[in-house]
Amino acid sequence: MSNLSPVDRAKFIAARRACDYVEDGMKVGLGTGSTAAWMVRQLGEMVREDGLRIKGVPTSSRTAHLARETGIEVISLDEAKWLDLTIDGADEFDGDLALIKGGGGALLQEKIVATASDRMVVIADAAKEVQALGAFPLPVEVVPFGWQTTKALVEETLAGVDVLGREATLRISGDGPYVTDEGNYILDLALRRIGNPWQTSLVLNQIPGVVENGLFVDVCDVVVIGRPDGVVEVRDVENGASTQRVDILGEDANLFADE
Structure with missing residues (x-):
């Protein structure tokens, strides 16, 4: 070792x-x-x-x-x-x-x-x-269908949540989107600081097209x-x-x- x-x-x-x-x-x-x-x-x-x-x-x-x-x-x-x-x-x-x-x-x-x-x-x-979650980009798994619309909805919804950033970026692998074992895409959210992880998780999972998010509360x-x-x-x-x-x-x- x-x-x-x-x-x-x-x-x-x-x-x-x-x-x-x-x-x-x-x-x-x-x-x-x-x-x-x-x-x-x-x-x-x-x-x-x-x-x-x-x-x-x-x-x-x-x-x-x-x-x-x-x-x-x-x-x-x-x-x-x-x-x-x-x-x-x-x-x-x-x-x-x-x-x-x-x-x-x-x-x-x-x-x-x-x-x-x-x-x-x-x-x-x-x-x-x-001290506060959010420096690491928050992964959000989304279905491929309409992912750009889902991305826009995520960024719009984050305006009402206690975070410092709202930019969502599609995760890329090679020449295309990263695909999970379940066949979905991942958006990485640059939130910088998440004031209320429980609320942020709940709000994100209510957006159509979002499968799950990476907050474990x-x-x-x-x-x-x-x-x-x-x-x-x-x-x-x-x-x-x-x-x-x-x-x-x-x-x-x-x-x-x-x-």
């Missing part, structure tokens, strides 16, 4: 700590993104080497492929019906554990899976924490924040504002030693 950047070290540490929440026999939602990928690999190692028995419900085709590669049994949400736990990353989180997600384009499946779980654990590096239960030095900070909504720091490198002091 000595060749990892400080940010990747932090992501790895957070992912490793979050795997402590996974118990034998659980049905686990598997998030999408660079931080979640560390978690999937770690769980796969626990399946192969420790005999952990879990069933994983992936939030994207990319995660499904990675989970199968690492040896995790993959099932659909319809097969699982309900999940014990979902572990996923975030693009931003605030002091209330409200999130912006969807930078990886999987916000719809991520939100469905997260809300079908007893608990949602978010893994992140410290740079993802903000009252969904996350725990945030695990990794740091490059191996220290993790755990924030649990059930314990109010309490925090704990766990130096997991104390158990394996040479985890990042040069080989």
